[in-house]
Amino acid sequence: MRIDIISIFPGMFAPVLGESMMRRAQDKGLAEFAFHDLRDWSGNRHRKVDDRPYGGGPGMVMRVEPIVEAVRAVRGMAEPAGRLILTSPAGRRFSQSVARELAAEKRLVIVAGHYEGIDERVRMVLEPEEISIGDYVLTGGELPAMVIADAVVRLVPGVLGAEDGAAEESFEGGLLEFPQYTRPVDYEGHRVPAVLRGGDHAKVAQYRRRQSELRTAERRPDLMTGAAPGGGAPRGPVGGA
Ligand SMILES: C[S@@+](CC[C@H](N)C(=O)[O-])C[C@H]1O[C@@H](n2cnc3c(N)ncnc32)[C@H](O)[C@@H]1O
Incomplete structure (x- = not known):
């Protein structure tokens, strides 16, 4: 299984997903991770991917163009294009059964949100599947993306030492x-x-x-x-x- 994660903090992932069981899954060739810097698709020399919200209010909003362009580019980097997931407190609640469902996929592309929110047109254009890891608000989607990746990869057959290890959890x-x-x-x-x-x-x-x-x-x-x-x-x- 291949998991691509798009984020403004791509450096956060390797220290976590590069250790322990996730490291072993990669060493065995059962999982492959790719981390992408959303700012590479900012379209401006300041690498800015956020802007002020129309209608006012606190915080900044993630712009639509960088996210849509990043997702299109990343999906085109490998086959298949992959199931697209947007981390969001308003999404479907993540659970072991969702993890099992996702573990059957060949590829996931996960977008980690940040700031106060994401331009609604990201949802309209890309129609991602939104997933929440619980009823609380985190600073960004990086931890949710890691939670999803970890829970999913350990269910890929062969990743756990004993094949029935997960069945009794x-x-x-x-x-x-x-x-x-x-x-x-x-x-x-x-x-x-x-x-x-x-x-x-x-x-x-x-x-x-x-x-x-x-x-x-x-x-x-x-x-x-x-x-x-x-x-x-x-x-x-x-x-x-
Ligand atoms: C500060 S949050 C934005 C919260 C937003 N203002 C709201 O009230 O729903 C920034 C980003 O973190 C991620 N995030 C925060 N909490 C999350 C959760 N419980 N599950 C999944 N993603 C979450 C999402 O990607 C979100 O876009």
Whole structure:
């Protein structure tokens, strides 16, 4: 999979997407990233890509021409043209299922917004898919672009060490992940449950499934009912075993 990101801060991406799992995905040839400086399409010698809003108001607005021209140029740099995503607090809410959907694509082109907003004609002309990573406002679309890239790339087959690693993670199958333990067996009186040390794989699977259900029911009942999030009980230890 190839992911192109267009931003006014292209230098922000390599330190994050060039490490850890994202680095390994690139080394294995399973992911390729390309970061583009929107200012290269500013069309002026000051490399300015923003301007004052018509109608007044605080802040600056990203101009339409640089974004449209950058997207057209970047899409033409490789095949296929790619699914076009605009990061926006007003977009479709990003989730594990959206990540899975995007992981099936051969190429994504993500535009990171900045300033107070983006000229509405970007939406009219390019008709991008708008994605929000949550109900809060960030300074720019760089972090959302990295969140999307990371969540998507780790779902590309072969990126995770064990192929079924992702299948048991939180949100897969509508459940949160079960509690995990490693050595020591006893830490300040908190012991690793005996069933996990017994070597009976069927019992371990049953125990983990039950723990996932209990944790989800307690913290995120909306995942089980398909209702809107936020109705979960306060966080605390999961009862029962
Ligand atoms: C300061 S924000 C603009 C917010 C805008 N004034 C509003 O009220 O919706 C600048 C850019 O950051 C990105 N951004 C901020 N919060 C985001 C979020 N929750 N999800 C996705 N992108 C976000 C978008 O690209 C946005 O254009």
